[in-house]
Every structure is written in structure tokens, then in C-alpha cells.
Amino acid sequence: MTEGTGRLISGRYALSTLLGQGGMGQVWAAYDQRLDRRVAVKLLRPDRVAGQDGDELRRRFLRECRVTAQVDHPGLVTVHDAGSDDEELFLVMQYVDGADLAEHLAEHTPYPWPWAVAVAAQLCAVLSAVHAVPIVHRDLKPRNVMVRQDGTIVVLDLGVASVMETDTTRLTNTGTPIGTPAYMAPEQAMGGTVGPYTDLYALGVLLHELLGGDVPFAGSSALGVLHRHLYEPPVPVRRMRPEIPDALEALVLRLLAKDPQHRPASAQEVYEDLAPLLAARGTPTGAPLDPTRPFVRPHAPWPDRARTPADRPTPGTPLPGRPDVARAVDDVKRFLGEGRITQAVDVLGAILPVAAEQHGANSPVVRSLRKQYAATLMDDGQYRRALPELRRLADERATEAGQADPQALGFRQDIAQCLEQLGEPAAALAEYRALLPYYENQYVGGGPERAHDVRRSIGHLLLALGDRAAAHDTLVRLLHDVERLGGPAHPRAVDIRRTLQWLGQVR
Structure with a gap:
């Protein structure tokens, strides 16, 4: 492990991977723990501060902070923070992918x-x-x-x-x-x-x-x-x-x-x-x-999904050296407990290939890590990266335990949620409709609450697709079932009634 990895700068920026070093010092990939984002941190090396030219180097570094911050252009790296930490000076910048x-x-x-x-x-x-x-x-x-x-x-x-x-x-x-x-x-x-x-x-x-x-x-x-x-x-x-x-x-x-x-x-x-x-x-x-x-294609969105298919998910900032899987899992638990989701995503992405090599690609350890990786990607809002992993997990689980297996259904529901968040209502609707018979079957776990969640999502997606009549019919029937089980004051009933009122179908 590179010396400095894990060090906390100014009580906020956790150093992760050494990106480069030169005459002025080192540049690290790091994490802003306050805002849960990747950043780059530049450090002035202590051995270059001491000695005859120490004051000169300090002045040059501090000038860098002021100079870089005063130029506003999308083609220049953004400066987030600057200051000193013990004997070192630091500059925190945008992490460029x-x-x-x-x-x-x-x-x-x-x-x-x-x-x-x-x-x-x-x-x-x-x-x-x-x-x-x-x-x-x-x-x-x-x-x-x-x-x-x-x-x-x-x-x-x-x-x-x-x-x-x-x-x-x-x-x-x-x-x-x-x-x-x-x-x-x-x-x-x-x-x-x-x-x-x-x-x-x-x-x-x-x-x-x-x-x-x-x-x-x-x-x-x-x-x-x-x-x-x-x-x-x-x-x-x-x-x-x-x-x-x-x-x-x-x-x-x-x-x-x-x-x-x-x-x-x-x-x-x-x-x-x-x-x-x-x-x-x-x-x-x-x-x-x-x-x-x-x-x-000036100002066109990226990724250009009209022309470029979604890529397989790729790990984020790599871990230095060969990561220890058990320690990395402990780190992930700690990061998630502290709300550092982006950092947890990167650690999981980096240890998966190592865990597969050590334990086997289909081992329970790797399967558990992949589940955590997909769930954490969703928590981090990285739905496009989560989608291929969820599909793979769903297919594998359905092959092993059958289409009605609760875990396989849970993965498929996550897939539908990803599609919904990615603005693909037709695909999300198809997923939810395929799921619904399993949740309505009394022999499949989840109870009526899971079925109600799916039905409400179907109603909202029908609205998104402009089919107001079908949406109204779906939500009215759902409202009846929810009120029958939980009464008219049930939060889900209140939410559905509000949607129907907005549609102008209920007075």
C-alpha cells in the first residue's frame, strides 16, 4: 500500500490513490467525506518545503491556489479548497474522469x-x-x-x-x-x-x-x-x-x-x-x-444514449496495490455507516475482481459482494451502472432457484426501478407488469404490500406514458384494495387519492 493512503487531510479529504508526483509534490485521488465525492488533492512535499528554497516553494504553492481559483472556464480544473495540514500545503481540485x-x-x-x-x-x-x-x-x-x-x-x-x-x-x-x-x-x-x-x-x-x-x-x-x-x-x-x-x-x-x-x-x-x-x-x-x-455534436448530452449503448459497469478509483478483501469489506461497512456511499462504491468495484480470483466467480463471497455493489450503486444514484449487474444477478438467481424466488423477484424489481429512474417508462412498465403476478400469488413472499407498491408504480408509469384512462383504472382499483386493508387514512391511500384528484377523476 502506498504511504499516505487513508490519510485524512484537514479532517475532511481521505487520500486514496497516488496519481502522480513531480517537483512540486504529489497528486492523490481522494474523497471529500463531507460531500461524499471524489476529488484530487495536491500536496507540497515536506522534503521540498524544508531547506534553502522552502519559503520560495511555499509562496509558489499558495500562489497556485489563488491563481487557479480566479480563472473560470470549463476547460480548467475547478478548485474546491486550499490550505495547510501539519507541515504540508494542499490544494483540493475537481477529480477529472x-x-x-x-x-x-x-x-x-x-x-x-x-x-x-x-x-x-x-x-x-x-x-x-x-x-x-x-x-x-x-x-x-x-x-x-x-x-x-x-x-x-x-x-x-x-x-x-x-x-x-x-x-x-x-x-x-x-x-x-x-x-x-x-x-x-x-x-x-x-x-x-x-x-x-x-x-x-x-x-x-x-x-x-x-x-x-x-x-x-x-x-x-x-x-x-x-x-x-x-x-x-x-x-x-x-x-x-x-x-x-x-x-x-x-x-x-x-x-x-x-x-x-x-x-x-x-x-x-x-x-x-x-x-x-x-x-x-x-x-x-x-x-x-x-x-x-x-x-x-456541440452541447449534446453524454453518454449519447441515442447512439451509444450502455456500458458494463466499471470500477471507480482503483485501490492501491492488491487489496485485502476482508479488510475492504470492513471498510465498505464503515463507509456506508458514515454515509460515504461514493467511496464504498469504488472500494467494492475494486475488490470484486480480486475476490473472484481468490474465492471463485460464483462463490457466496463474490455473490454477496456483487449484491452489495449493485445496491450501493443504486443508493449512489448510479442506476445505469447498477442495471447490468442487477440483470446478471436476477438471471443467475432465477436459474438456480426459479423465477418465483423472492431474491430473483427483488432483483427484477430493482431493475424496474433503475429503468424508471433512467427515464425509460415503457421498459420499466413491462418489468413491473411481469413481476405483478408473482407478488399477487399468495404462495410467494412479500405480502400485499409488495403487490401494492408494484401496482402504484404501474399506475404512475401509465401516467408518464400518457395513458390516463388506464392509469385511472389501475389507481382506483388499487385505492379500493389499500383502503380495505389499511383504511382510508393509510399513507398509501392518501397518496393515491391525491394523484386521482390531480387527474380530476375524484372530487
Whole structure:
């Protein structure tokens, strides 16, 4: 287990999985216990705070909190909280579900040039907002860019940004340039004045890497790489991929100009050059992580259920190392008892494959964990993820014990509830109608209360589908049965009567 796992920051944020570390410290996946949500927590490492540069690093980190919080753009990670915990400083940010651009490039080689254009265009929108503050990011690179499932881009880590205001500039008075050598503009490499044009150079490096498969200037040492930035011309990308449009190659070369005056004047200008190359509106691939989707179907819902089938449920934030199943089960019980449902969902999703390997996929232990996983997903409102698991549980139980088995019926009722919550009334109605004969059979457990619940759901779904006559008939008969058993003051009778009054059928 990674050191730090389970640690509570500021009495609120429980560290879960180490996502990365660098010169400024560590980034963790964590849980906000107060709001029961996933977050990312950045910590300034204690060994970098102590010593000669400790005060400098503290100032830089605190500036990061202020700077990141003042820029409001959907393409920038949201800041939730900041402060200090013992000797460490922390920044709490939105947890972004997706892949970083470096991973995305590694999985899609050669990277489609329309994707590269879409990524760059979205980055231009973010850079325009950042430069308007004015802020220079200084460390734009694929590892600092996330591609969400819906194809939108999120830029991370303004921690090395320099705010171009008189009270916040020149904090890096050691003379050491901040950034990553492979993406560093010549003026940045020489320790000179940086500006928006510096980020545009990094954008050019990033575009060249997406299109050509590698950064334009590489080497065995940082000094060697910086020397190439200063003195060598980049290789035009069409030499490696002739299918790339001439206009795109010309733009990359302009972005990589050694002299900032020869680069585009602004991120807005770069966007205007990219705009004619963007994919036209139409039908996207339907696959996740497609960066052209925001342009092909702007503002369309995600997941696009009209075009994309529901996926199998996937685990959330993975547990570090190989989780201990028994201890993880105890953690789940504790999380549920404390109302930390999201964290319980992630732990259950992570331990299921391990439990199946240790005990067998069809063992009672794994079956119990799967039941808990499905129930917890429903409690967390993740009905689409719960649905496939419930269907599998229902089918397995019905095969073993018969269709009338109470557990199998319970799973099917949960399936109907999921469909109802997902806005699929016709499918939910079919499930409830198939269930009803079993609950009305006096030999099946559940009693009349379960049958009444199902009948009320059927009536409400008929209303949702616009069949008011059938809904009225269903609810009137249900009202009679409920009043016969529980009297007119029964809460269910009061609720049904209110619905019928709303329909105008009862005065």
C-alpha cells in the first residue's frame, strides 16, 4: 500500500490513490467525506518545503491556489479548497474522469489529425481565458491535459504559472526556468521574459507530437534539448504524414518559430486558423474520448444514449496495490455507516475482481459482494451502472432457484426501478407488469404490500406514458384494495387519492 493512503487531510479529504508526483509534490485521488465525492488533492512535499528554497516553494504553492481559483472556464480544473495540514500545503481540485493526453496519444498511433485539430482548438479556448487574467501557464504538455469521456479537454496544473502583475511576478528569482524542457520555448529556456507567446510555442510542440508521434526536439539531456529549441528548425510534419493538410503544417511551424514575434499573436488567432479544419457537425464515432465530439455534436448530452449503448459497469478509483478483501469489506461497512456511499462504491468495484480470483466467480463471497455493489450503486444514484449487474444477478438467481424466488423477484424489481429512474417508462412498465403476478400469488413472499407498491408504480408509469384512462383504472382499483386493508387514512391511500384528484377523476 502506498504511504499516505487513508490519510485524512484537514479532517475532511481521505487520500486514496497516488496519481502522480513531480517537483512540486504529489497528486492523490481522494474523497471529500463531507460531500461524499471524489476529488484530487495536491500536496507540497515536506522534503521540498524544508531547506534553502522552502519559503520560495511555499509562496509558489499558495500562489497556485489563488491563481487557479480566479480563472473560470470549463476547460480548467475547478478548485474546491486550499490550505495547510501539519507541515504540508494542499490544494483540493475537481477529480477529472478520463485519460491524460499522453496516454490518449499512446493508445491511438498514429493520432488522427482531425483529433489533433480538435484538441488544439479546445486548448486555444482555455489559453485565451488564462491569458486574459493575465496568466502564463508555462508548463503546457500532454501530461497536463485530460481528455474526458465526452471528448472535452481539461487543462491541469497552473502551479508553475506566473501571474503578470507587479505584486506576483519574479517569484522565481533563482534564475532557474520553470517548465518541461521538451515543451519549453527558446525565451523560457534562456530565462527571459515569458508571455502568452510562450504557451503558444508549447502548443506548437504538443501539436507536432500529436501529428508526428514525438516532440520536435528530443535529447539525452535537458541542456541538449534546450539547445535544439534555440538553434535547430523543426521537421515539418508532412514529411512524416503526407495526409496532413498544408495549412495545419504551416500553423505548427508558425507556432514553433524561434522569435516570439513570428508566432501567431494570440490563442484566438490560432483558433481562427484551426476553425476551417475542424470536423463538421454530424455523427461522431460514438466512442468515448473522441475530442472531435464537442464540435460534431456541440452541447449534446453524454453518454449519447441515442447512439451509444450502455456500458458494463466499471470500477471507480482503483485501490492501491492488491487489496485485502476482508479488510475492504470492513471498510465498505464503515463507509456506508458514515454515509460515504461514493467511496464504498469504488472500494467494492475494486475488490470484486480480486475476490473472484481468490474465492471463485460464483462463490457466496463474490455473490454477496456483487449484491452489495449493485445496491450501493443504486443508493449512489448510479442506476445505469447498477442495471447490468442487477440483470446478471436476477438471471443467475432465477436459474438456480426459479423465477418465483423472492431474491430473483427483488432483483427484477430493482431493475424496474433503475429503468424508471433512467427515464425509460415503457421498459420499466413491462418489468413491473411481469413481476405483478408473482407478488399477487399468495404462495410467494412479500405480502400485499409488495403487490401494492408494484401496482402504484404501474399506475404512475401509465401516467408518464400518457395513458390516463388506464392509469385511472389501475389507481382506483388499487385505492379500493389499500383502503380495505389499511383504511382510508393509510399513507398509501392518501397518496393515491391525491394523484386521482390531480387527474380530476375524484372530487
